[in-house]
Amino acid sequence: MRIFKKQKQKYNSLAQDIRMYKIPLKRAEEIIKPFKDKWIYVKLISNIYSKYNDDTSQSGMYSKFKVRNIYFNDSSILIYGFEDSDRLFLSKSNLVQTECSNELDEVKLIYQEKDIFIEIYIKMYLPNMERRLHEIEDSKNHLIITEGKTDWKHLKNALFQLKAEGKFKQLDIDFFEYENEVQMGNDVLKRICSYQSLFENEKLKIFIFDSDDKKINEEHQGHDYINHGNNVYSLVLPIPKHREATPLISIENYYQDCEIKTEDANQRRLYLAHEFDLTTGKHSILENVYTPLVKDKMENNHIIDNKVFKINDKIVYKKDIFNNEKKENIALSKNRFATYILDRISPFDTISVQSFELVFDIIASIFNDYYHQDKKHDVGEEISPGIYLEKHDNHFEVLSIHGSCSKKVALKIKEATHVSYAMKLSNDKRSVLLSLQFQNEEIECPIQISQKFLGFLHKKAQNKFNRIELHICDEDKNYISHKEIMNDDLCVVLIKGIFNELNN
Structure with a gap:
């Protein structure tokens, strides 16, 4: 109808x-x-x-x-x-x-x-993890990437509040904002950090780890931050003074204990491990409140945000908590706590962010390093005029194509969201002619054939993570843009075509 x-x-x-x-x-x-x-x-x-x-x-x-x-x-x-x-x-x-x-x-x-x-x-819409992680690679601004889905909320709120006080106004930086669609954790964050450092980044990528992993703490020991190269940095959350006795911290420990215990409108809150008896799981002050999650060698400041139960029956051992059918979970989740703070929901809007100055002092130092570093960097071995091959320890290779053109064309290349390309052999079979089209503009890059270049093409056809990057300057040699090119299946087809022609 x-x-x-x-x-x-x-x-x-x-x-x-x-x-x-x-x-x-x-x-x-x-x-x-x-x-x-x-x-x-x-x-x-x-x-x-x-x-x-x-x-x-x-x-x-x-x-x-x-x-x-x-x-x-x-x-x-x-x-x-x-x-x-x-x-x-x-x-x-x-x-x-x-x-x-x-x-x-x-x-x-x-x-x-x-x-x-x-x-x-x-x-x-909730995008998949692959699409979200591409945001890190394609970020147009300086970016902070954190270990957990709550960390960026606390840091974003703290930076906003500190800027309102006139502090850290020079820090023009975004946060990689994610929820359950990205399963991060310190292992994943470390892998992403290592991967991003392989390739050139025009803007800063700063990876922040919680201070609750001894191995990562040891790697950063004695350093405010680590420069991994290519504008990729990492740091571990520095220890605020009120946590020096318990240095294995998560980001919630930047607040005072009394602030961590702030209740929402439904009387839910976060709990700390030291509030509970290790044998019975009973809360030391609150009547009929238990958790089975406390255990030996757990840090006193460990945050408990789940399985804190209101139980009216008498509990003698922690195992009895699981068997009780009338238990009611009264804990506030870390994510809800962070959201309350970010959204400035009362009474969470009065929680102090002064301890976070420690983090942003380090980030300010990273910005200073970024702006004063020598922008000339090792781009690898020149294997053809303007073409450089850089090898990394993990056996990946990056082919960097450096060229210059008018500023008008260079800006078109920078703004282009799609690049069309083609490859063919020169008539004398001594060069590969790579042509690139951007918004009705075309550039051609001749690359001399050598064993090293052919070796790279072979690796590229086997694994797309061997990358080809284009770096463009204007006529005055001002650096305008860089972008990865030829990272789809067509590249493999064209490379195989080049090898077929060379073998004929």
Whole structure:
């Protein structure tokens, strides 16, 4: 049954989606506004009404991106992503219906222009881990990457508060913000740190580890931070004065014990290991409160954010806690605690962030090192004019292509989101001619054939993590941009074609 009519519709007069309910436009704006800094899925379905019969043709498209900014004015709705191509502009005068889901995580807008009706679905979306980790690699600004999903929330709030006090205003830096879609931990964070240090980074990538892993602590012992090269740095959370007696800390220990114990509106809070008896798991002060999680050799300041139970029955041994069917979990999760702080929810908005100055003092030192370092760096062995081959300890190789062009073209290359490329042998079979196309601009790079270059091509065909990077300067030799190129399956096809031609 066709729901669209040819004439202009009365607002919210169309049949609604079975999963949703109709809402005023202002309410839709209120729901969309918190989508800022979130990933969204946008689906557009075009329904074209025919003047000559009752048929409606339909087409659709969709996109997924992270929202940078959302603007509303009297005439328009504007949603911008972090890439130039990620945007959605809507004229309010053409909207005829707005709906939302029961969970308030999706909004549907119906847009009419003459005989065309467009259904626009905007839904919060949880990207997979691979897509999220690409954000680290492709970051356009200095970036802090933390060990846990709560760490960045505490640090982001602390930096905001400290900047409001006039401190650390020079630190223009973003945080890698993630939730359950990325399973980080110190081992994963260390691997990502090592991987990022293999390749050139225009901006800082700073990896911050909790101070609760002895092996990582030993690696950083005696150093405020480690410079891994290529603008990649790491540090361990420095120990605030009030934790010097218990130096194995997580980020929550930057707050005082009384602040850690702050209760939310439901009387839930975090607990510390020293509050409980090791044998019975009973809380030392609170009546009928137990946890089975305390154990020997656990740090006194260890945070317990789960399995703290209210039990009215008498408990003699910790094992009895598990067997009790009437237990009620009264703990506040670390993630909820961090979210309360980041969102400035009372009474968590009064918790002090002064201890975090220790962290940002170190980050300020890293910025100082970044701005005063010699920007000339070892780019490997020159195997052809402007072409360098750099080998790393883990057997990966990076082929760096350095070139210059007009500033106008260099900026086009920097802004390009897609690079087309082709490879072929020169007529004398002494060089490989690599051509690259960016936004209607084309550059050609001749690379002399040598055993080292052929060896790299062979490795590249076997493993895409052997990278090809393009570095562009303008006519005045000012460094403009760098980007990885040729990291898809087409590269393997072209390389095999080069080898086939050489063998013929």
